[in-house]
Amino acid sequence: MTKTIAIIGLGYVGLPLAIEFGKKYPTLGFDINPTRIEELRNRFDRTHQINSHDFQEAKFLSFHTDIQELKNAQIYIITVPTPLDEYKNPDISYLLNASKMIAPLLSSKDIIIYESTTYPTCTLKDCVPILEQYSSLKYNIDFFVGYSPERINPGDREHKLPDIKKITSGSTPEVAKEIDELYASIITAGTYLAPSIEVAEMAKVIENAQRDLNIAFVNEIALICDKLGIETQEVLKASSTKWNFLPFKPGLVGGHCISIDPYYLTHKAHELGYHPRVISAGRLVNDAMPSFVAQKLIKLMIAKDIKILRAKILILGVTFKENCNDIRNSKVFEVIDELIEYGCEITLLDPLAIPEEVSKLTSAPLYSNLSEINKRFDGVLLAVAHKEFEEIDLASHTHNQSVIYDLKDVLKSSHARL
Template sequence: MTCDLTHDTHLHQEDLLPSDRVISVVGLGYVGLPVAVAFGKVRRTIGFDINRARIDELREGRDHTGEVDAADLTEADILFTNRIEDLKLADFHIVAVPTPIDRANQPDLSLMHRASETVGKALKPGDVVVYESTVYPGVTEEECLPILERVSGLKGGVDFKVGYSPERINPGDREHTFTRIKKVVSGQDAETLEVVAQVYGSVVTAGVYRASSIKVAEAAKVIENTQRDLNIALMNELALIFDRMGIDTGEVLAAAGSKWNFLNFKPGLVGGHCIGVDPYYLTHKAEKIGYIPQVILAGRRINDGMGKFVAQRAVKEIIKAGHHVLGSYVTVLGLTFKENCPDLRNSKVIDIVKELKDYGVEVQVCDPAADPEEARREYGIEILQISQLKPAVAVVVAVAHREYQKLTAADLASLMGMNPVLIDVKGLFDREQMSGAGIRVWKL
């Protein structure tokens, strides 16, 4: 739908009720698009992205990320644009751009800075700017606010206000969607907090939580995934220990899980745009203020090393099965960072692939969810169809896509030759059934 934004929206903050606000969402990726669609169903919304191809795709009613259905895109009243001039029609700007890390695991805020410059060019008195991107405490007020002021020529806290409301989007999760997750909101003063709370509260049915300050909201976001990262790191370290003991980690966790207060975390590859990234934002800030966060960094080291460990164990199992490693084919099923989701950002499966290649293995990758062009561009990997795979000495099931969960022992055996080896990273398959089909199994 095309929205009518021809009337004058150049009003001062005191003249605008939350229900009158025209929303803009800057950044239409996995986070921004669901936010824009939710607001677009109840009010005029501007969806802004610098990627022209993304704008064209959304105008045609398609979302390659799979986060929003075509019917929802049609229902939402959104003007999709890459023109800064169109942002001036809005008075409540939501910034939802990625905040990755660089090769040295340092925060990369370049997209936040660029987005702030973009919004700054569209700012007018009475506007509110809310950031959703994951950051360390202080970024909104100490880095982004000065950029908004410099570009707009306006005074923050006087002419316009800022807030922070951390994203909690879980890619591929159709149950915990934007409107169904309680939203943490914050503002630079009490008045702004109420405006931000009421605007988000108009679409988030799960309700809002008012944080006492922007820095508290920023910190809350970054520790949500840090906590999860550390819990998984503990499971991964246990898996490393139990593997040396010859004990099945899954069986140990099942036994321990019979206690009512045992936390249900499992070992695995920790990638993606949140859990594998956010802790580095917190540790970066901690180090800047003179504290070395030992526990968080230790957990990160363990999780970052799991792909290499899986590959090394695969090589050992291949040798035990009587195969040569050099020149042998190994099939890796799954490349995205999580199941049933096309998101390839910071996938740790690539660590398995690289380590296997270092051993001289011919690696072939198959993934029904991944975009072949993106895989080629980001990782230099050619995604193959099942029918294109050559017989392998081993299959590494790295991602629990629904298509892979349906595989039988016969299906897996058909992908391999004599003395087949299955590396079951996600613990999807029954060991006895696989062994009954003559498949040697190793589980993380």
């Protein structure tokens, strides 16, 4: 019998997954945001991950706002957010709520697969008790669970969901095999069946913690180079000529993966009485970068005798990474806030960021095209390497004294790089 799959949470992770499953299996996509469902029914994806051709190909996919419509599914996949609270502790409330919502719908032999990034043990110790409590069913007797972390990289056209090897796991060997075969049927790059759910959870969270640390290392090198008056980019270029030097670049580390997941891991470690030093050090370095960048731009402007109060600054890029419209947890906004504290007047240019979302975070005006801006700036900060900036000509928007600070080494002419 072909099983029906329900995907709970249709964001950056859930929608591409629903599309891939919807090409082959009866698939029900569900989200608590009715606007999102309305847009998806009209084949519009505001995250720009999915185009109209993809929607067309997903012939067996339907979108739902009523949770009751998922009750005939046999496989439930949960792809809801796992952010941090204001104290940088894991906020697993979305995972728990989604579990609570689907629990009453479960029937015998159903499988619930969690895809959201979380700390090891969360699936079995935090989510399963909720499923049991709200379904009156017994774990591993009446229902089964799995964990299969998502590894997509929004904005990356080369590594799409089917091209990225997927880790799978399940609560019994038979269920693990079934889950693995299910994913193997849509992931052309293949799957890796982990020996346990905890291994799969830990594997995901350390992938991002490792990346965070590698970037923290080059960020620290950039801070030291700045004190030495040496160009970091030139140092990295020289070091990269050794075969085993890792090609990481310094920069702002934002978004909802690399800058968040390490806190999930450190939280769990603290709970167990171990206080991670290396992982926490990386976080400290990366979290301090926005302030360093703002202060560096101010110093560069002072060195050129530019008056800081009411200085006009253009920021190129506000999203958390290049070629992607996602601004969640973008560290560019911390740079903006600090420059505003110095009394500077900020203008933003980003061809991808969604204006209504940006206006919730800052009062600085946002433009999508340089030609719409009729101003000359005292300072320009390239913060995000969108491909549209590669050929940008700033001549008519700057003056002789203007400072151009390029964090991403994209611009042909700049006065300073990170």
